[in-house]
Amino acid sequence: xNPAWILIVEDEFITASxxxxxxxxxxxxxxxIADTGESAIDIAGExxxxxxxxxxxxxxxxxxxxxxxxxxxxxxxPVIFLTAHSDETTFEQAKVTGPFGYIIKPFDLRNLRTxxxxxxxxxxxxxxxHVQELAIHALLDATGDAAALLTVEGNILTVNRKMATLLGRxxxxxxxxxxxxxxxxxxxxxxxxxxxxxxxxxxxxxxxERVLGRWFGITLQPVIDQQVIxxxxxxxxxxxxxxxxxxxxxxxxxxxxxxxxxxLELFSMALxxxxxxxxxxxxxxxxxxxxETFEKRYSYSLDAVKGKHISELAHGENRLDLSLKFFxxxxxxxxTGQFTGRSRFGVKILQTIKGSPVQYEHHRIKTFAFVLRxxxxx
Numbered sequence: 143x144n145p146a147w148i149l150i151v152e153d154e155f156i157t158a159s160x161x162x163x164x165x166x167x168x169x170x171x172x173x174x175i176a177d178t179g180e181s182a183i184d185i186a187g188e189x190x191x192x193x194x195x196x197x198x199x200x201x202x203x204x205x206x207x208x209x210x211x212x213x214x215x216x217x218x219x220p221v222i223f224l225t226a227h228s229d230e231t232t233f234e235q236a237k238v239t240g241p242f243g244y245i246i247k248p249f250d251l252r253n254l255r256t257x258x259x260x261x262x263x264x265x266x267x268x269x270x271x272h273v274q275e276l277a278i279h280a281l282l283d284a285t286g287d288a289a290a291l292l293t294v295e296g297n298i299l300t301v302n303r304k305m306a307t308l309l310g311r312x313x314x315x316x317x318x319x320x321x322x323x324x325x326x327x328x329x330x331x332x333x334x335x336x337x338x339x340x341x342x343x344x345x346x347x348x349x350x351e352r353v354l355g356r357w358f359g360i361t362l363q364p365v366i367d368q369q370v371i372x373x374x375x376x377x378x379x380x381x382x383x384x385x386x387x388x389x390x391x392x393x394x395x396x397x398x399x400x401x402x403x404x405x406l407e408l409f410s411m412a413l414x415x416x417x418x419x420x421x422x423x424x425x426x427x428x429x430x431x432x433x434e435t436f437e438k439r440y441s442y443s444l445d446a447v448k449g450k451h452i453s454e455l456a457h458g459e460n461r462l463d464l465s466l467k468f469f470x471x472x473x474x475x476x477x478t479g480q481f482t483g484r485s486r487f488g489v490k491i492l493q494t495i496k497g498s499p500v501q502y503e504h505h506r507i508k509t510f511a512f513v514l515r516x517x518x519x520x
Contacts, residue, residue, distance in 0.1 A: 146262055149191040150175045151182040151209065152224065153201045157247070161195065168255055179204030186213045193261060195245075198225040210241065220265040222257055224249070288358075288379040291365075294372055296322045296338045308379065321377065330354075331379075337362055341375055350382065357386040419493070419514040422500075425507045427452045427469045436514070441486035452512065457484035462495070472507060474499060481514060492517050 148170050152158035155177075162172045173189045176182035179200050186194060194213060198206040210221040220242040242261035245254060288305035290298055298316045306313040309324055316324070322338065325331045330353045337347045337360070347362040359382045365374040410433075413420050419436035423429050429447050437443055440455065447455070453464040460482040481495040493514040501509035 145169050145171050146192040147171045149194045151196045153177040178202040179209030182209045183212050194221045196221050198223050220261050290377045292375045356383045421512040423510045455483050457482040457490050
């Protein structure tokens with residue numbers, strides 16, 4: 143690992159020089175020494191040291207506390223304060239800048255090294271946590287779902303933009319607010335209080351709610367640590383409006399299919415009770431359906447003749463044209479003819495046949511219905 147770069151901010155030349163020598167003997171690099179708060183800010187911006195050792199009391203208009211605050215805000219560089227004063231007032235003033243440590247002059251070298259290493263380690267850890275938080279926020283914003291991280295009591299730790307938009311608030315305004323109170327005041331997700339309470343037992347919760355004409359699938363996922371303690375609760379609100387619409391449409395179509403099936407069953411029962419044979423074909427004469435009367439008369443089951451051409455039912459003595467040419471040239475209207483059929487066992491069947499187009503598609507006949515009634519020629 144490369145040695146850390148440390149900026150010394152100290153207006154006493156001898157103290158600064160002595161500190162620089164000690165730091166370099168410890169293996170650190172000291173790129174510069176600043177003796178005012180203003181110069182410390184400039185050098186920090188130019189050289190980006192890993193750490194700043196900042197004397198609280200500096201000559202000039204800017205104190206070390208003010209300089210440390212600006213360095214932290216502008217460059218996120220950790221600061222350790224050097225001070226000859228250990229009074230409570232000084233510490234309270236310095237504390238608001240979020241320092242990484244204090245070293246009381248005259249300083250002990252062992253304590254100095256320990257303070258520096260602790261500050262550097264803490265800063266690296268904070269940076270990792272910050273990067274993880276940025277990644278979490280990026281992931282939350284990348285998803286199309288409204289999402290939030292809650293305390294076990296239901297207070298908001300963080301939300302993504304989608305959730306903020308859903309609640310009509312700025313994301314920063316929502317931090318530390320009660321999600322239960324916001325939802326209840328908005329009249330949305332009325333079950334949230336009960337579901338958060340149930341989620342505290344450690345079990346994920348899933349439910350659906352309708353809000354302002356849209357449907358949402360709500361998931362509450364407990365975040366459990368290594369000690370099996372619930373630390374937070376993740377809230378995901380997924381818009382399922384389109385899914386619900388599809389679901390309702392499928393339900394409607396299913397009900398329609400059931401009704402149509404019932405109608406077809408009634409239609410089939412009526413056809414099966416007819417004394418005449420009924421054959422339904424496609425627009426070119428290929429058999430799609432036959433009734434039970436046909437099955438008995440011709441000794442063929444529906445499965446046996448389905449897909450065959452109706453002309454294949456003709457006896458050799460048949461003179462009625464039912465070829466593909468006939469169907470291709472058919473225009474419209476009903477027609478009647480004399481048909482001589484042949485049963486499965488070769489028995490000749492004399493019938494009067496009546497054909498009617500029953501379905502059209504793109505101005506072309508899609509389905510024919512034929513009724514065959516026995517005739518008794520002498």
